[in-house]
Every structure is written in C-alpha cells, then in structure tokens.
Amino acid sequence: MRFIWKSAVKDLRRLRREPATLIIWLGVPTFIALILTLVFGRGAARPQGELLIVDEDRGIGASLVSGAFSQGSLAGMITVNKVDRAEGRRRIDQGKASALLIIPSGFSAAFFQNKPTKLELIRNPAQRILPEMIEETLSMTTDGAFYIQSNAGHSLSAIPRAGPLPAAGIAQNAASINQAFGHLQKYLAPPLIQVQTTVVKDETEKPGGFAALFFPGMLYMAVFFIAGGMAADLWRERTSGALRRMVTTPANLGAFLAGKLVAATLVLLTVGTLGLVLGHWLIDLPVANFALAVIWLTLSGAGLYLMMMLIQSLATSERVANLLANLITLPLAMLGGNFFPFEAMPPGLARIGKLTPNGWSMMELKAILAGSFHSSVLLWVAVFLMATWLLTSWRIRRAPC
Amino acid sequence: MIEVEQLRKQYDDLVAVKDVSFTARQGEIFGLLGPNGAGKTTTIGCISGLLTPTAGSVRVAGHDVVREGVAARRSIGVVPQEIALYDDLSAAENLSYWGGAQGLRGSHLRDRINDVLQLTGLLDRAKEPVKQFSGGMKRRLNFACGIVHRPKVLLLDEPTVGVDPQSRVRLLDLVRDQARGGACVLYTTHYMEEAETLCDRLAVVDHGQIIAQGTLVELRALHGERDLLRLTGVFRPDAVREGLAQLEGVEILLADEAQLSLAVSDASHRLPSIFAAVHAGGEVRGTTLTEPSLESLFIKLTGKELRE
Numbered sequence: 001m002r003f004i005w006k007s008a009v010k011d012l013r014r015l016r017r018e019p020a021t022l023i024i025w026l027g028v029p030t031f032i033a034l035i036l037t038l039v040f041g042r043g044a045a046r047p048q049g050e051l052l053i054v055d056e057d058r059g060i061g062a063s064l065v066s067g068a069f070s071q072g073s074l075a076g077m078i079t080v081n082k083v084d085r086a087e088g089r090r091r092i093d094q095g096k097a098s099a100l101l102i103i104p105s106g107f108s109a110a111f112f113q114n115k116p117t118k119l120e121l122i123r124n125p126a127q128r129i130l131p132e133m134i135e136e137t138l139s140m141t142t143d144g145a146f147y148i149q150s151n152a153g154h155s156l157s158a159i160p161r162a163g164p165l166p167a168a169g170i171a172q173n174a175a176s177i178n179q180a181f182g183h184l185q186k187y188l189a190p191p192l193i194q195v196q197t198t199v200v201k202d203e204t205e206k207p208g209g210f211a212a213l214f215f216p217g218m219l220y221m222a223v224f225f226i227a228g229g230m231a232a233d234l235w236r237e238r239t240s241g242a243l244r245r246m247v248t249t250p251a252n253l254g255a256f257l258a259g260k261l262v263a264a265t266l267v268l269l270t271v272g273t274l275g276l277v278l279g280h281w282l283i284d285l286p287v288a289n290f291a292l293a294v295i296w297l298t299l300s301g302a303g304l305y306l307m308m309m310l311i312q313s314l315a316t317s318e319r320v321a322n323l324l325a326n327l328i329t330l331p332l333a334m335l336g337g338n339f340f341p342f343e344a345m346p347p348g349l350a351r352i353g354k355l356t357p358n359g360w361s362m363m364e365l366k367a368i369l370a371g372s373f374h375s376s377v378l379l380w381v382a383v384f385l386m387a388t389w390l391l392t393s394w395r396i397r398r399a400p401c
Numbered sequence: 402m403i404e405v406e407q408l409r410k411q412y413d414d415l416v417a418v419k420d421v422s423f424t425a426r427q428g429e430i431f432g433l434l435g436p437n438g439a440g441k442t443t444t445i446g447c448i449s450g451l452l453t454p455t456a457g458s459v460r461v462a463g464h465d466v467v468r469e470g471v472a473a474r475r476s477i478g479v480v481p482q483e484i485a486l487y488d489d490l491s492a493a494e495n496l497s498y499w500g501g502a503q504g505l506r507g508s509h510l511r512d513r514i515n516d517v518l519q520l521t522g523l524l525d526r527a528k529e530p531v532k533q534f535s536g537g538m539k540r541r542l543n544f545a546c547g548i549v550h551r552p553k554v555l556l557l558d559e560p561t562v563g564v565d566p567q568s569r570v571r572l573l574d575l576v577r578d579q580a581r582g583g584a585c586v587l588y589t590t591h592y593m594e595e596a597e598t599l600c601d602r603l604a605v606v607d608h609g610q611i612i613a614q615g616t617l618v619e620l621r622a623l624h625g626e627r628d629l630l631r632l633t634g635v636f637r638p639d640a641v642r643e644g645l646a647q648l649e650g651v652e653i654l655l656a657d658e659a660q661l662s663l664a665v666s667d668a669s670h671r672l673p674s675i676f677a678a679v680h681a682g683g684e685v686r687g688t689t690l691t692e693p694s695l696e697s698l699f700i701k702l703t704g705k706e707l708r709e
Binding site for chain 1: 474498
C-alpha cells in the first residue's frame, strides 16, 4: 500500500514538473469550448436566413403573403428581401438565400375572384431547417386564405375591381365584409375551440445553449487526452529502463501499476471537478448532482486510462504504441461525441457512437447532469475497470521490458 | 553468493545463453567479459529475476531466483546499462523512490540517501532535477540507486558505457568500495582494461558461452605468457601463414589482408626474423607489441578482437 502511494506521488511530481504536457491535454478542449462559447454565446442560438420574394403581382394578396413572414418570432429568424426574378434565381442558385418565393402577376385578382393561381417556392437544398419553416409558413398562409375565401369569397370578389372604387363602392364592400364576418361571429367570438398554452420545461433542454451541448464532449476529450497521455508514460519508463529496474526489486509490479492508476485517477478527479465547476459557472451547465458527476467522470476516466494502458502494453515499441494510441483515440473521440455532439450527428452514426466507451460514458454523464442516473451502470464500470486492470497487469507482467 | 549452474536462455531458435556456470563469492568482483551480443546482459537478466531461465539454476545469497524470487531480489542491487532514472525528479527523489522499492522507509531511508549521495559526490546536487546532470553524474546516480539498500549482491551491467575518463575512474573506485564492504559484485564489460584492473576473477563470454574463466593469472597462463604482436599493412594471408609456419613459438591468432595478430614468446628479440618471414607475403606498415594480456587471450580464444 505504501509503495502504491509512493509510485503515485512519483508520477504526480513528474507531471507537475512538466506542466506543458498537462496544459496541452487541457488546452485543446478548453480552446474548442471557448471558441464555441464565443461563436454561439451562452444562450440558445437562433438560425438566421433570408427569404427572397419576387413580387410580380404588386397587389394586396401579395402583400398579405409577404407579411406572413414578418410576424412574431419568425421575423427574428427570416429576413425578407424583395428582388426581381433574375436576381432571385441567381442568388438562390448560388445558395445565398434560404428560399425564393415567386408571386406571379395576377395573384391578388385570382385570389379575390376565387380562381386557381400558383405560388412558386424554390428551396435551398443546402439548408434544412429554415426552408422547411418557410414552406410550412407559406402552407399555413395559403390554408388560411382558402378558409377566408370559402367563408367570405362573395364579399372579397368585389374588392379588386379594376380602378379606384368610388366612396359608395368602398362603403358597400366594407358592409359586405362586415356582414360576412358577422356570419363567422358564432365561430370566432367566442371561438369554438379555445387554445390554452402551457409551456412545459423540456428535461433535455440545454440552458447553456450550444456551448452546454458541446461541453460534456469537451470534458471527455480532456479526459481522453489525459488518459492517453498518462498511459503513454509506460513506454517512457520502459525505454528509460526504469521498468526494467523495477522488475529487479522486491516491490510488487502490481503496486507499481496501481500507483500509476492512482496518479491518473487523482488527476482526472481534479480536472473533472474543475471542469464541472467552470462549466456551471461559465456556461450555466446544469449540474443536478455534482458529487455523482465528479465520481462518474473520474471512474469512467480511470476506465479509459486502463484501456489506453492496455493498448500501450500490447505495442511492441514506443512508436507502435503512439501510432496505436492515435489510431484509436482520434476516431473514438470523434465517433464518441467528443468533437461533435451526438445531436449534430446522423442518427445511425450517433447510435454507434453511443456504444463507444467514451460515448457511453459521456451519455451517462449527461444523464447525471440532468438528474437521472441508473446505479446499475456503476456495475458495468466496475466490470470494465476490473477487466482492463487484469488484462493490463497480466500483459505487463508477461513482457515488462 | 551467486551460483549459476548450466544456465540456458533460449528465444525460439536463438540460444542467447548456453549452459553457463560460474560462482561469484562474497567480497569478490567477478567479471563477465565479452563483445556486444555475447550474452552478458541476458545472464544478468536471469540472475536479477528480469528474465526466466529456460534451463539451469541461479541462486543468489542462497535463494533460487525463480522459486524464491522476492527473497533473492532483496539481496540484489542492479545497476543497469541504461540510465534508469526519472529525469524530472531530483537525485534525492530518485533515491527515495528506488529505496522505497527496496523496502526502505523513514529515517533509515533518509540516512541511506545521504550516505550514497555523499559516496557518489552528489550531495550538493541532491535537490536538482536529474535532467540538469551531466552524463557522468547521471551514471553515478544510477549506481547510487543500485546500492541505496546495501545489497549483498551487486549486478553491474556495463556501468561505464559512454562515461568520461574521470567519472569512469570514480565509478570503478565505487565498485571496489562495494566489494571491500563485503558485497559480491558481478561486473559485465567489454572494456579489456576495466576487466583487467577491476576484476578478481573473470569469465570470457562469446556467443552465449563461457569460453574461459579464472583469475587474471590463470587466464594469462592459458595463453602461455606470450606477447601480442600486431602488424598492419598489406598481406596475402596464405603466403604469410606459410612464411611464419617455419618459425617456432609463433602462433597466428588472426590473419587477414590488412592485419596480423601473433602470439609470440619474447617477441622483442624475434622481430627481425618475423619481419623477414612476413616480408614474402606482404608489406608491414605498422607494428604494435603488447605484453601478455587479456586482450591477446581474448583474440586467441575467440579469433577476433574485442571492440566497442
């Protein structure tokens, strides 16, 4: 036991005296997290897009359709710009707008006279969300127009007569419309269907916005780098002859390896604690159970450390060990949601990513942060830790140098 | 203290150590002399418990190194060929760690750290990181880590490789001190002069086998107390052999197109006749005469020179 601690202190001292290593391990994910925070801010980000409208009608109907995109929260996301047809085609072809809406000449007249007409919407295929929103909005607007036409068509048909109406005509039209709406009173006042809206807080909602979405991944990236870097120390000790010397002493090789595991665990504990505190403080990361999150991060990190140690022990040279570690770390970090959150991945890839050790650990961390945790996963971690420990120590005992 | 019997270490088809037997006693410096790749380090590896012998037995301080590994290793101090230290730690921290690995603790460990730092002349640099040390200082600290627990048996695997002459002299003095203090020292080297000046007894190793062993006097006797005459130049080996065959008391140890190595009794008085005999088979451009030595014995036994 004493020698385990002595070995752990030895590794911690060495790490402290080479702070550049630790800075690199922590620096990469911190830098990425910082950039993301700067780009997306602390709040939930909104998409921004542009709708180009070619208004060849220049009538009331066209104004009503255009106006539908300037209402409520949609106005904050979509900027409407009127262009001519050629300019509109050019810009949508260049992918510089979310969609192009063409309102043909005679649209208003056709609408008021209840004649068939056509609106043309060209979507930007490179975008997914905004063109979909525009199409939905347009669809709702045309549905609304259909119902208005069905109920007040007769009165509306009198509006777009050619030329300005005389005062008597205007009065007659107004009276007709008023009468039409009067018929609708029984449906509209009070409405037959009353909509009552209650906003239920989404449990999976990320208060910290995009930065909080990325943060657990960044945290696990740091954990992965630390685990990989500290495991690589095995080869430094091999090449320096320290491991060779260790085997010739009466000290237990298991105690030596346990010391390394203790050192790695203490580093992970410190980094995990600091990471969660900073995440909570800087980007409002929700932390439902701080202690459990730290414990989980440390234990899962220790598991990753042993996994990387096993990889190191399987290599036949330091070069091969580095190559193997890189070949495994980078794809796992990418697939396991450490660079890109699962939410931004294609569903199939995300499903695979969640099965990787780091991806699975990160999902469990997210569950802990959100306040839901199944204690049975601790058993899985214990099994993983035990298995990797036994394999690693067996492998190193078998070929220590 | 060290009893090696019929030791054999084999890796698949490669026999690294072949039926090696020797005994090293308390207070003695026993040398293993041989070229690189002769099997010296493998032999030390088997004695120190680093490698498991394929066959044979090794006992250290009465303990079988395979069956009673921990007990045997308590008696052993190893100074490996490489500088097996932690560069980021100070000299004292390295000693503390390796002393701890040997089971030392508390004030006893602290006293021993001071003692060995004093002994190796590193006391004033105790708190400096090892990476700031010179090569010679690192070698001395490497040695100190091997003796921090006062081992009964000290295994030194080419401890002076790459060391400047001054540090080498100091290290060799330290080795002698250990033997004088009662330790049994097993010393491997490929430096002839080190083996000659340091070791009480020697085993000459080549291709994993001991080809001769004994005290320096005994080994020289094997060679017949003859001088070693080295001639360099341009030679036709067959013609030279033919010419020298007519001279009595001249043994050809090595003959190729660029050099001749001869074992000759009373060589200084016989040089004219040797030159005359060689003249027919080539041209002599350089001559070196060495009194009976381990080197001449080595060439005689192995048919080759011992180089770094």
